[in-house]
Amino acid sequence: MKKIQMVDVRSQYLKIKDEVDAGIMEVIDSCAFINGPKVKELQSNLEEYLSVKHVIPVANGTDALQIAVMALDLKVGDEIIVPAFTYAATAEVVGLLGLRPIMVDVDLSTFNVRIEDIQPHITSKTKAIIPVHLFGQTANMEEICEFAKEHNLYVIEDNAQAIGADCYFKDGSSKKSGTVGDIGCTSFYPSKNLGAYGDAGAIFTNDDELARKIRMIANHGQVSRYYHDVLGCNSRLDSIQAAILSVKLKHLDEFNLNRKKAAEFYDAHLSKIDQIELPYRSDDSNHVFHQYTLKVKDGRRNQLKEYLDECGIPSMIYYPVALYKQKAFSSYVSEDFSLPNTKILCDQVISLPMHSELTQEQQSFIVNKLEAFFKG
Ligand SMILES: Cc1ncc(COP(=O)(O)O)c(C=O)c1O
Structure with a gap:
């Protein structure tokens, strides 16, 4: 692979x-x-x-x-x-x-x-x-x-x-x-x-x-x-x-369609895992899946990331720290400033590999490893 x-x-x-x-x-x-x-x-x-x-x-x-x-x-x-x-x-x-x-x-x-x-x-x-x-x-x-x-x-x-x-x-x-x-x-x-x-x-x-x-x-x-x-x-x-x-603009719709198909594959194979929440689709736009971002609800987001790293599966945390928690933006907020949803998302989100060239073999490998992690 x-x-x-x-x-x-x-x-x-x-x-x-x-x-x-x-x-x-x-x-x-x-x-x-x-x-x-x-x-x-x-x-x-x-x-x-x-x-x-x-x-x-x-x-x-x-x-x-x-x-x-x-x-x-x-x-x-x-x-x-x-x-x-x-x-x-x-x-x-x-x-x-x-x-x-x-x-x-x-x-x-x-x-x-x-x-x-x-x-x-x-x-x-x-x-x-x-x-x-x-x-x-x-x-x-x-x-x-x-x-x-x-x-x-x-x-x-x-x-x-x-x-x-x-x-x-x-x-x-x-x-x-x-x-x-x-x-x-x-x-x-x-x-x-x-x-x-x-x-x-x-x-x-x-x-x-x-x-x-x-x-x-x-x-x-x-x-x-x-x-x-x-x-x-x-x-x-x-x-x-x-x-x-x-040149790439001519292919953009096709690239975005491939991303959508990859997202559908993830959706279909990950929906049985209770500990994660899959990306939501709103009615007011179509999703072009720049990222496929899960929420890990059982508190083990960071362990999952480490496990995926060990399996050779890249993943990213977009974003680990809310802007108001960043030093650069500290002068715009009081010390105890907090936004509840942003805080939850920074703790729970993880993005899986997502691009126009993902193969079914690669995605099957990824979903199998995710299933194994949450079963184990
Ligand atoms: C939401 C958002 N805004 C702005 C930017 C900045 O774009 P650039 O890296 O091209 O300066 C990025 C790029 O990473 C982004 O994701």
Whole structure:
């Protein structure tokens, strides 16, 4: 059996090697390494795939979030609601810009923020919400956007983990995740559902004025070459990554379908184990399984991780420590600050290998070992 990987970037590359290699060679032949035609091609390919008016490719997902927040023209001390159960980047950029990340709890089933988590934290300084579509399933964007409208708040979707997912609305319509709020941000980190072969990211918006500002900020605040209207940053996506991403975008739905099938296999074979809770599927979006994350209910999560390591099965704890427990964020909370669901999740979650190239042989091995652990 091929060695099991948490994410098997290499096996996926080998399947699309000819296309990827040709794209890379085209960039090298052209020597248009920065802002070349491949970046523009990716931009329009993504605009079409996502049905969104503007895509602004940037250097990585963290920059995408930072630039999105910068484009809102907020004042030092303004507050932005973020989930406490997410990757640090979501809240980090808020703090870096002199704003206050207000960390809120998440739902125990979906791992995402809900209105009841957000509502109690709204103050006169609240200016935006950053819902994170964690592990490949979106937050309820219809409810969040309605709430944001009532309270005059911006919504920036952190779509780093859910590219390709669809948000469903009560009237039967749907939109791609990342295109529902005012701004959507994504990461193309190599292990993401749409992963580059290096760092990369993008920002999405249907708002012309926000798009103009975002483009300007991402390019040193320039309106035209050597004319700088605002302080910006250098966040360019390089053309080689863009070429790779355009090739992989063509396969994204197929990759996401493979992830879904792998999740269904896990579901079917793990549902009999009483000590674990399987990933929940909400009705308001489809899950693209960036991660397949279990909750271990019998207190043995860490033992399970050690056991899987011994069996040669990689696993990950996303996330072992809530953001409000991290030293970096300690100035934003009191010492006894705690969010009950986030705390439970940090203690119980474990993510199993999940990618588009998992074989049935590998998955059978994984589920057999899990069964053996909980029987033993
Ligand atoms: C939820 C979330 N937000 C933001 C990021 C940051 O993306 P990047 O690593 O491309 O800067 C990540 C990536 O790991 C992420 O998972």
